[in-house]
Amino acid sequence: MISSLRGTVVSATTGSAGVQNAIVEVAGIGYAVAITPEHAMSLRIGAEALIHTALIVREDELSLYGFASRDELEVFDLLRGVTGVGPKSALGVLAAMAPDRIASAVAAEDDAAFRKVSGIGPKTAKLIVVSLAGKLLAFSAPGSPPAGQGGARVEALAALTSLGFPERRAEEALDEVLAGSPGKDVSSLVRLALAALGPAGVR
Numbered sequence: 727m728i729s730s731l732r733g734t735v736v737s738a739t740t741g742s743a744g745v746q747n748a749i750v751e752v753a754g755i756g757y758a759v760a761i762t763p764e765h766a767m768s769l770r771i772g773a774e775a776l777i778h779t780a781l782i783v784r785e786d787e788l789s790l791y792g793f794a795s796r797d798e799l800e801v802f803d804l805l806r807g808v809t810g811v812g813p814k815s816a817l818g819v820l821a822a823m824a825p826d827r828i829a830s831a832v833a834a835e836d837d838a839a840f841r842k843v844s845g846i847g848p849k850t851a852k853l854i855v856v857s858l859a860g861k862l863l864a865f866s867a868p869g870s871p872p873a874g875q876g877g878a879r880v881e882a883l884a885a886l887t888s889l890g891f892p893e894r895r896a897e898e899a900l901d902e903v904l905a906g907s908p909g910k911d912v913s914s915l916v917r918l919a920l921a922a923l924g925p926a927g928v929r
Contacts, residue, residue: 728790731757732776738766748792750777759792760814762821768794782813791817797865801825808857810850818843819854829862831855835881849888856885859912879904882915891923899923 733752738761746766749756759777769775777792778799791813793799798820805816805828819828822843831839832855840851859881879900886896899919903910907918 728757728779728781730776730778731759731790731792733757733774735769735771735773735775737771738769748777750775750792757790759790760817761792762817764821765792765794780813789813793820795825797825801828801862801865804858804861805854808850808854810853811846815843815845815850818845825862825865828858829865832858832862833866852885852888856881856912856916878910878912878915881912882919885912885916886919886923889920895923 731750731752733750736749736751736756738746738748746761746763748759748761748766748769750759751757759779761777777794778796779793780791780799780802782789782791791802793802802813802816802820805811805819806813811819819840823831823839827839830836835855837848837851837855840846840854841848846854882900883893883896886899887893891899896919899922900915902922903915903918907914910918
C-alpha cells in the first residue's frame with residue numbers, strides 16, 4: 727500500500743473530465759497521481775511535495791489518487807464506500823467541495839450539493855447523504871449544526887422510495903424495524919429496512 731509520496735513534482739497536466747494528473751519523482755521513480763485541480767494549482771514544478779495517497783487496485787490497472795491533507799484522503803475513502811461512487815466520482819466530489827462542506831451538506835441532508843458534481847446522479851446523491859450520516863462529524867466546521875434527530879424515519883423513507891420501493895411497503899418495513907430497534911440512525915434504518923424488504927419489494 728502506497729499511503730503517501732514525498733518527492734519532486736515533475737509535471738501536472740489536465741486529464742479527462744478536468745482531473746489533474748501530477749507526476750512526482752521519488753528516488754528516481756516517477757509516480758502518476760490523480761489530484762484535484764485546486765491541489766494541482768498549489769504544486770510547483772521542481773519543488774518538493776508531500777501527497778497523501780490511496781492506491782486503487784483494479785484487475786487491469788493500479789491507480790494512485792492524491793490529496794493535500796489526511797482529511798481529504800479519509801473523506802475520499804468514505805465516499806468510495808458508498809454504492810455507486812467510484813474513485814473518480816469521489817475525487818470529483820472533493821474537487822467541488824472541501825471536507826467540511828461535504829460534512830455540512832450531509833448533516834443538512836442537502837443531496838442537491840452532490841447532484842451538481844459530474845457523474846453523481848439523484849439516486850447516488852441521496853445514497854451519499856444516507857450512507858455518510860453521522861460519519862463526518864470529525865470534519866464539520868466549528869459551529870456547524872448537528873443533523874436533526876427527529877427526522878430519521880422521514881429521511882430513511884425518502885431514501886427507500888428513491889431506490890424504487892413503494893412508499894407503503896417502505897413505511898411498513900421501517901415501522902417493523904423501529905418496533906424492534908428504536909433509536910437507530912438513518913443509515914442503520916435503511917440497511918435494516920432493505921433486509922426486511924428484499925429484492926421483491928422493488929417496483
